[in-house]
Amino acid sequence: MGVAGAPGVQGPAGPTGEKGDTGERGPVGEKGTPGVGTPESTLVAFSVARTTDLTASNSSGTVVTYDDVLSNVGGAYDMATGKFVTRAGGMYYFVFTGMTKVQYRLELKKNGEIMVSMYESYPGERQSSSNSAILQLxxxxxxxxxxxxxxYTLLSNDNRYLTFSGFLINPA
Known part of the structure; x- marks a missing residue:
């Protein structure tokens, strides 16, 4: 017998064979890390009104508190403090109103910083205004x-002339 020669060119593939039997099941894998649970609802909306007048302090600004909660979906508005505290980051829309017979200056504040404000002064006539802002929180x-x-004095009664509302436009 002589020496084996070099391999030749591979020929064309043959026809596919029949499917074989299922193999044995492999071992169980390691347990993964726990999941994050059910996502919280991203619906956040509130609307509150004040039914009594409010006179400003002469020594510092006065947070306007509202005594009538029209809605507070998500529970982020705190009646005791008059503040909305964000539970979910995102883009929010806020609107507030004021009314007086004397004059007033109202400010919408975020963490103590003025975002927008409004000022009315026309003594003797009732005047009402509103302002709004879209804030990333x-x-x-x-x-x-x-x-x-x-x-400064704000006027209101059971007709609810003083209001503050907000809602989440888009979660972060």
Whole structure:
């Protein structure tokens, strides 16, 4: 017998054979890390009103508190403090109103910083205004309406002329 020669060119593939039997099941894998649970609802919306007048302090700004909760879905508005405290970050819309017969200066504040404000002064005539803002908020941010110190008075009664509302537009 002589020496084996070099391999030749591979020929064409043959026809596919029949499917074989299922093999044995492999061993159980390691247990994974726990999941994050059910996601919280991202529906956040509140609307509150004040049914009594409010006179500003002469020494510091006064957080406007509201005594009538029209809605508070998500529970982020705190009636005791008058502040909205973000539980879910995202883009929010806020609107607030004021009314007086004297004058007033209201500010929408985020964590103590003025975002938008409004001022009315036309003594003797009732006047009403509103302002709004869209704010990017992080969890824990606080938003409120503040009556600035001075000779300022807001008017309201059971007709609810003073309001503050907000809702989540888009979660972070």
């Amino acid at each position: 992080e969890t824990g941010d606080q938003v409120w309406v503040e009556l600035q110190m001075g000779e």
